[in-house]
Every structure is written in structure tokens, then in C-alpha cells.
Amino acid sequence: MAPSPRRTGTPSCRREPVSTERPFAGVTVVEFGHFIAVPWAGQVLADGGAHVIKIEPLEGEPSRHIAPLGGGESRHFLIRNRGKHALPLDLRHPDAREILEALLARADVVLTNMRPGLAADLGLEYEQVRPRHPRLVVGNVTAFGARGPDAALAGMDLVVQGRSGLMVTGGRVKDGLPTTGESPIADYMAAALLAFGVASALYRRERTGRGGRVDTSLLLAALALQNNLMVRVEALDGPRHAAFREWLTRARAGGVPFAEQVERMPRNRVVASQAIYIRTYATKDAALAVACGSPSLRRKFMAAVGHEDPALKAPVADVDAHYAALKAAVEATIASRTTQEWKVALDAAGVPASGVALPVEILDDPQPAANAMFQRFEHRTLGPVTVLGPPVQVDDGGFVPGPPTPAFGGEVRAILAWAGFAPRDVERLLAGGAVTPTAP
Structure with a gap:
């Protein structure tokens, strides 16, 4: 991306030069x-x-x-928040409006997820x-x-996960109630969509010379995950959905437990997939995930576990x-052997399968390590820290994990x-309290 013509040179607050091989070099956010x-x-x-200036409250971001x-x-x-x-x-x-206008004059991108109405109040x-x-x-x-x-x-991730299904x-x-998994997946999907939308708008700007508005939402992200x-x-x-909605209205009025409401929900997945071919199994020592989406994979799976499925040859x-x-x-067959034993057998058969790992195990897994999926760095006060690296890799160092933010x-x-503020204006703004942190 070409930088905006409103500025030239390397920003003085950058901690390192940026290679032109990186896709957002020259872009200020x-x-x-x-x-x-x-x-x-x-x-x-x-x-x-990208050169990212993160605006935080005086007490720090929540x-x-x-x-x-x-x-x-x-x-x-x-x-x-690394690299910012x-x-x-x-x-x-x-004094905030003066500072904001100076930042906007040098920016290519503004990102917000403020509460409704606040962005408009702030212009x-x-x-x-x-x-x-x-x-x-x-x-x-x-x-x-x-x-x-x-x-x-x-709204936040949990609320939107509920609203969206x-x-x-x-x-x-x-405890009998629906809840989310451990990961706020709607939030992270919205983040990926936002980054893609911003990249698209910047690419369009190369041709048109104009900026634009990029909108996404947690609701849209949650729906995309359920595509x-x-x-x-x-x-x-249509008739099936309408009948279920009528039943659901009566069920809720009658106090039918939520678990039963979910059980009655119309689904598109076929019986074979749910029962045998796309599911998790209990093994002798843990759990095994199997996904056989095609007839050929299903035949391989049946052969590996020593069973036959006549429905793969003719309707039953x-x-x-x-x-x-x-x-x-x-x-019963899969429960008789360990996860690793089944992993070896199914890998040899060409069947997609994996043990079900706990997240803490992945930090030491050799497969992510071989693909540089994690970054280890020395934090100024915390010592060695391991975090997830960039979620996409581009050749010649296109995406490089940055350092943690300074104090x-x-x-x-x-x-x-x-x-663009002169030294005396910097001191004036600090003395006025607009940019003076109240917490470490």
C-alpha cells in the first residue's frame, strides 16, 4: 500500500524500520x-x-x-496489542479535539468499536x-x-452468540443452560473480517484515490461462522421451519426445557454423519475426532475400524x-484402543483424524512450532512470553510479529x-492533563 501523501518520512515513534515487503508498510492506523x-x-x-497508534483512556484500555x-x-x-x-x-x-485532528491528518485508517453513539459524539x-x-x-x-x-x-461476544444462534x-x-465455549469466536471472526475489509478499502484507494467506510459486526461474524x-x-x-417456529412458541409458553428445544431444532446434517462419520469418539484414554465427508473416506474408515456399512453400497x-x-x-471398537493407536491406524489409512487436545498442549506441539505459529519474546518485566504469531504468513517477511507495547x-x-506538535505544545498538552496517564 502506498502511504498517504499527507506525510513523508519515518514516524519518530516507530521502534524499527519497516521493509517494503510488508503489505501495510507506509500505512498509519x-x-x-x-x-x-x-x-x-x-x-x-x-x-x-502498519504503524498503529492505539488511543487508550488515561487509566489504560480495559x-x-x-x-x-x-x-x-x-x-x-x-x-x-503487540507492535503498537x-x-x-x-x-x-x-484539548482532545486538537490532538485527534492532528492524528487524523496523518492517518490512512481509523478503527473503532466504541459504544453506540460515541464515535459520532467525537466526530x-x-x-x-x-x-x-x-x-x-x-x-x-x-x-x-x-x-x-x-x-x-x-453487546459483547457472549450476548451476540446468544442472539445469533x-x-x-x-x-x-x-448446568442445564446454554453458554459459549472458552474462545470468543465471534469477536475474533469480526476482527478478521475488519482487517480484510480495511485491506480491501486500501486496495480500492490505490485505484480511486478515495477512502471509504468499512463496517462489520459481531452478529455478521457469528452468522458467517454458521454459514x-x-x-x-x-x-x-420453509414449511418445516414454520412448523418448528409454531412448536417453539408453544414450547416456551409451556416451560419446555431449553435442551429439549435444541434437540427438536431442524438440522441439515444427515444421520450417517452424526452417527458415525463426522464426530468425536471416546477412546481407551481420551477422545478422537474423525471427519469423513466423502464415500471413499467412509469406506476407508470402516475398513480401518473393522466394520462394514452396507448403506455405502445400497440404500437400507x-x-x-x-x-x-x-x-x-x-x-465399542474405538473405545477398546488408545487415541494414539487409532491415530496411527487412521493416518495410515488416509482418514482425517486427530486426538482431541487441550489448548495448553498446543503451546508445546511440534506441528505449530514447525510452521512458526507461535512467537516467543522477552518482555521487559515478565520475562519470556509465548504468544500466537500472525494468523497469516506472506513470503519474504510479509507479516512479522512486533514487540509488546512499551510501558x-x-x-x-x-x-x-x-x-506535528512543537515541543512547547507537547508540554502544554501534558500539563493540561489530556494525555497524562493515571495508571501504569
């Missing part, structure tokens, strides 16, 4: 991000060479304070900045989308009864100087 979606999108852009490790750091902050330059800024301070909506900065790309993440009856509502299709049941279910063939599915009269019996037989507030003078 001003990030107003908190928690997950926008911070991780900003980190992806930073890994790709994720700094989730299970803090001291010195303004936490695991949550470390994994989503943090600027504490009181957005309601009288950061795309329609507000476009007249002054027509080349600026403004990327926004909302909870439910920028329009519609829920547009002004606050993702909690049912990708979550779990705990297999987000389809209705009206002639086939009672599909449910057939697969119920076969399911019990296959489960909070340690780059204020450098960032303000890069933004």
Missing part, C-alpha cells in the same frame, strides 16, 4: 479499540507493517486490567471526517450492525435403526511530536 475485535484487527495490520500481571499488562492485553504505540488520551478533554464517523480527509478509511465494528432496531444496543450450534450446555446453516430452500425448508430400509446399531458397534504512557512525547 489510529485505533480506538478495546477488548478484542478492533485490537486484534489492529494487531494483524501491525504485524503486516483489557489491561483483566487479571493484571503488573505494570499495566495482562495476558489479554499482550495477545492483542499507545497514546493515553481523555477523549472528553478540551469520528466516516461521514464526519470525509470532507476533511477524503482518503481516510474508517473501519467500524458494532455488535448488531450499523442499522436496524438493534443498532444502538450494546451460535451459542447453540457452536457452544455447550453447562452451513444460514440457508433456506423455501420449497423444502430403516436408516435410523441401521445407524443406531452401527454406531454402538463402532463406539503505558512512555511514548506520549514521541507520538505527539510525530503528529
